[in-house]
Amino acid sequence: MEAKLGVIDPNSLSIRAFGRFSEMGFSLSDDMLGTFVPILVYWFYSGIYVLLGGLENYRLHTKQDEDIKNLVSRKAVVKGVLLQQFFQAVVSIILFTVTGNDNEASTVSNPSFLVLASQFLTGMLVIDTWQYFMHRYMHHNKFLYKHIHSQHHRLVVPYAFGALYNHPLEGLLLDTVGGALSFLISGMSPRTAIYFFSFATIKTVDDHCGLWLPGNLFHVFFRNNTAYHDVHHQLYGNKYNFSQPFFVMWDRILGTYMPYTLEKRVGGGFEARPTQDYDSIKSD
Ligand SMILES: [Zn+2]
Ligand SMILES: [Zn+2]
Numbered sequence: 001m002e003a004k005l006g007v008i009d010p011n012s013l014s015i016r017a018f019g020r021f022s023e024m025g026f027s028l029s030d031d032m033l034g035t036f037v038p039i040l041v042y043w044f045y046s047g048i049y050v051l052l053g054g055l056e057n058y059r060l061h062t063k064q065d066e067d068i069k070n071l072v073s074r075k076a077v078v079k080g081v082l083l084q085q086f087f088q089a090v091v092s093i094i095l096f097t098v099t100g101n102d103n104e105a106s107t108v109s110n111p112s113f114l115v116l117a118s119q120f121l122t123g124m125l126v127i128d129t130w131q132y133f134m135h136r137y138m139h140h141n142k143f144l145y146k147h148i149h150s151q152h153h154r155l156v157v158p159y160a161f162g163a164l165y166n167h168p169l170e171g172l173l174l175d176t177v178g179g180a181l182s183f184l185i186s187g188m189s190p191r192t193a194i195y196f197f198s199f200a201t202i203k204t205v206d207d208h209c210g211l212w213l214p215g216n217l218f219h220v221f222f223r224n225n226t227a228y229h230d231v232h233h234q235l236y237g238n239k240y241n242f243s244q245p246f247f248v249m250w251d252r253i254l255g256t257y258m259p260y261t262l263e264k265r266v267g268g269g270f271e272a273r274p275t276q277d278y279d280s281i282k283s284d
Pocket of ligand 1: 135139149153232
């Protein structure tokens with residue numbers, strides 16, 4: 001008996017297996033990657049923050065407050081996010097299928113940096129505009145707040161993997177529809193969309209991470225950041241800082257911007273504090 005294993009090249013095996021996989025229609029298209037990469041990115045990036053969560057000197061709230069103030073368990077949050085991501089994946093595959101008529105052409109051509117930058121910027125502005133008005137309306141309409149958006153606000157002390165802890169309908173209305181609009185209006189290719197939606201996912205996770213770490217580039221480049229969104233999650237900040245996830249533009253224009261300072265917290269860490277009496281700020 002010959003040792004047949006010696007002549008089998010594991011690489012060619014896996015290539016053949018992948019080929020077979022592709023023939024069966026299971027190749028990883030940009031549409032599929034655009035759907036699933038952001039989900040993997042979400043858990044990977046928030047996983048890093050879970051590991052860093054013990055850095056008391058950089059937290060915006062104590063670990064103890066996280067346990068006391070939050071109205072939902074971590075386990076329920078994980079389940080809620082997974083459910084949400086499942087719904088979003090289904091809808092996004094349908095959307096990509098319906099809208100993706102020239103995928104092949106768009107993946108072959110290489111758009112210039114200027115085109116990519118303008119598509120990213122357009123996508124960011126579209127998502128921001130859509131989410132500001134939907135988000136603000138969800139706070140304004142008591143029925144929608146009570147039955148849908150209040151789920152996200154069970155996290156008074158946000159943490160990274162709670163970023164997408166939303167009612168499935170909210171995920172659909174704010175994230176999926178907002179994402180679809182930004183994709184369609186910006187004219188980005190499904191390949192660009194993989195990067196764009198991964199970036200938007202990282203930004204949203206970062207806004208909920210609850211840590212003010214030195215050197216965080218999101219804190220340097222965006223005024224809409226972890227501290228800004230933390231204010232919105234506080235009971236006093238509920239009618240302010242609706243803008244998400246990129247710019248503070250709409251809050252500024254429509255008078256819902258809450259100015260705050262970041263101060264050292266007693267016992268270590270930081271705290272976002274409003275700089276003026278919040279009741280005197282105009283709100284809806
Ligand atoms: Zn809210
Ligand atoms: Zn939030």
